[in-house]
Amino acid sequence: MPDQPSSKSHRAAPAHTDPGQVPLLGALSALADPVRLQLVRDLAGSEDWTRTCGSFDVPVGKAALSHHFSVLRGAGLVEQRDLGAKRVNRLRREEFEARFPGLLALLLRPDEV
């Protein structure tokens, strides 16, 4: 395998889905999971691009967490960027709201468990 001197990360850049192309069932399936719902809520309370993947207090290992983020990207909910060895996140509030108006607001109501 060749060296990759220009990158601090060996990972491929994360693939994203255009929120406008997300099927309804894909969005519902992505959100119908307690860990992913927690990630979305935590991101909603954070500034864009300030949260690394390791900064979330969720009870899953690294591989499972990577899968959850992949599902959230696929549902148009989360955008990720690699900054050196770190991957940082933002919630795609405006794009997801345009695709499914009101859904994010339901998830983020303070009285929901």
Add this chain to the structure above:
Amino acid sequence: MPDQPSSKSHRAAPAHTDPGQVPLLGALSALADPVRLQLVRDLAGSEDWTRTCGSFDVPVGKAALSHHFSVLRGAGLVEQRDLGAKRVNRLRREEFEARFPGLLALLLRPDEV
């Protein structure tokens, strides 16, 4: 087992969940399934109490269909009554809307797949 001369059905009456008590994850999980989404949409296009459980064109067997209706009852989406040997259904539009405003409308948009 004693005879049940006053009932044409040997089934227990269906148990329902108060829509006001449905957790968000329960509602999302109930809806994140293509068969249950189809049942909800078909019910939305039908008069209350006109649809028997066997009247839906979904690609599942009787036991699976019974499970899907149980999940929909548990999510506060569907109310069922036994009329003799038949079980009839209605969508709990108002109650579910009060619990999760706007969610049912998202599911029922005509352009969603």
